[in-house]
Amino acid sequence: MALALTAFWPAPVDAGLAPLIAEVTRHLPVVTHARVEFTRNIVLFVPIGLLLPRMMPRGLVLPVALVATVAVESTQALLLDARVPSVLGIVANVTGARVGLLAFEASRAWRSSRRGSESLAT
Template identity: 35%
Template sequence: MLVPLTLIAFWPNPVDAPVQGQLADVLKFLHAHEVPAWVNYQFVEASANVILFVPVGVAAGLAYPTRHWWQIGVLGLLVSVGIELGQLFFLHSRFASLADIVTNTGGAVIGALLASLVLRWLQDRRLSATVL
């Protein structure tokens, strides 16, 4: 999980650069078929940032089941700040963004909440199995 995240975060050029034309075409097609205009490049990029960090939150939540969701969120925040600072200082064709930090942190929180739900479900299942 860390290898793909690192490759995406520190690739010298934006990872979506090779598909920007195709993405623009897909968005035009969707808009022509009544998909709302707010589903645009910024929405797709923000959604991708959230999705990118959901596995971070899930993995951290499962690895540290006694931690609260907000503690995993802080971990996601710190990782995201580190990535954005790395992009700011070392990658001249990449852009650091506060919006990326917010969406990445949100993805980590969503992942932590999903992990918490899975752990609670497994615990309830074990309890009901021991009662029977």
């Protein structure tokens, strides 16, 4: 739900943060609006990578994330005048899904290794 609201909100959801980001950039030049937006897009798709493997084969998670993000960016381009779709948005979103999928796989491996060590202890 949060993803849909963020993706299809008519105006950029971080528009009100522009003055704050500009102020932070003044003191920390590496924190630019583009970098904040890129990072936000990554974070936005991490839950996709965490949740989708519970519902479908892991091999489909990244293709589904790619199709979803291309659909979002295309919808923004066609229907939302105030939104600026970008290829970097697609890259960031798929990266976020991959980060989530890696976290899912690491968690699964950790749980599996714990089960294995518990059975050895008994």
